[in-house]
Ligand SMILES: NC(=O)C1=CN([C@@H]2O[C@H](COP(=O)(O)OP(=O)(O)OC[C@H]3O[C@@H](n4cnc5c(N)ncnc54)[C@H](OP(=O)(O)O)[C@@H]3O)[C@@H](O)[C@H]2O)C=CC1
Ligand SMILES: CC(=O)[C@@H](O)[C@H](O)COP(=O)(O)O
């Protein structure tokens with residue numbers, strides 16, 4: 001029996017994780033679940049999975065949740081705040097941590113899980129993008145087992161030899177597939193007036209609002225290029241993006257002999273989640289088979305980095321190195337939040353990210369404290385530019 005902490009249990013990835021775990025009560029028990037503001041959504045999760053701990057954002061919300069749980073005779077203890085996230089991610093009782101908080105808020109508990117040597121199922125790509133070398137050092141030093149959950153990276157992980165991606169084992173390039181998002185084929189003029197609802201209507205995947213907007217700007221693919229660089233130790237020039245609107249092929253690895261290995265499947269996150277939970281074994285995820293006789297054509301095209309400059313900005317930040325990916329990520333988080341709350345335009349996202357990257361110097365990352373200071377500064381500048 002393996003014991004699991006689910007960071008971000010009330011989100012889209014959190015929900016899919018619980019669906020897979022529900023099928024395997026003999027294999028997994030839930031040690032802790034966390035949410036931020038939606039403590040009401042944590043209540044039924046606690047009642048069903050009976051975790052030892054539940055963590056919410058504030059002590060006020062914790063009091064409310066405690067009351068409701070007591071009424072139902074549920075023994076789950078309720079904690080609050082960022083330190084409690086770190087505690088449940090690194091507790092000795094925990095074997096596996098699902099890192100599914102959205103954004104930079106997920107970094108401290110995920111880093112704590114790495115230092116504590118846990119099996120980390122990494123969905124929270126922003127943590128790796130902002131902290132790349134610091135995070136990978138923590139994984140190495142903590143002897144953690146880092147498994148990618150992001151569908152593209154999980155696909156690549158499945159297509160790579162067990163020693164990973166290096167030129168020495170004959171890997172020529174990694175090919176990340178991109179759906180192109182809901183605005184594929186649109187021009188910049190049309191993008192100026194799109195609404196959050198349009199941007200969140202992903203053609204193939206049902207996901208949280210922040211990642212849905214990132215998919216629409218192609219920043220998601222940019223973050224994924226940086227994520228692939230750190231996960232697989234692959235140089236940026238050998239990480240390519242190809243638009244594949246059907247999202248059936250989740251990514252590919254090309255080898256020196258010209259072979260291309262691809263992972264295919266339904267666009268359903270329960271597949272990579274089950275892969276991470278059971279690796280190196282395979283378990284039922286609840287995902288149905290692909291019916292090849294009913295699949296329409298699988299098509300491919302280049303990404304439009306002129307209309308969607310975020311992908312280009314991410315490649316540039318990766319090339320610049322040091323603090324640039326953290327600045328890119330922080331500015332993007334602020335700009336996406338402004339767009340989602342109606343305070344900025346869709347095209348304003350790329351403009352804000354570019355402006356913040358232009359104004360702040362790229363420096364070497366010295367420590368996590370230094371990184372968090374850069375994150376704070378970048379958010380401050382992005383907020384100023386948007387006001
Ligand atoms: N959804 C998907 O299919 C995929 C997602 N990912 C990545 O996984 C991560 C999660 O995405 P997704 O599930 O879609 O996101 P959601 O918005 O659906 O869920 C986010 C979760 O994080 C919690 N949360 C939000 N802000 C904070 C905070 N400041 N402190 C603590 N917890 C917080 C939320 O709590 P509350 O509910 O209380 O707000 C919720 O549990 C992202 O990094 C995303 O890029 C990667 C690949 C696919
Ligand atoms: C499910 C997943 O991993 C998302 O990151 C998804 O890939 C988004 O799709 P696009 O960014 O390709 O539109």
Ligand SMILES: [Mn+2]
Pocket residue numbers: 150151152224
């Ligand atoms: Mn992805």
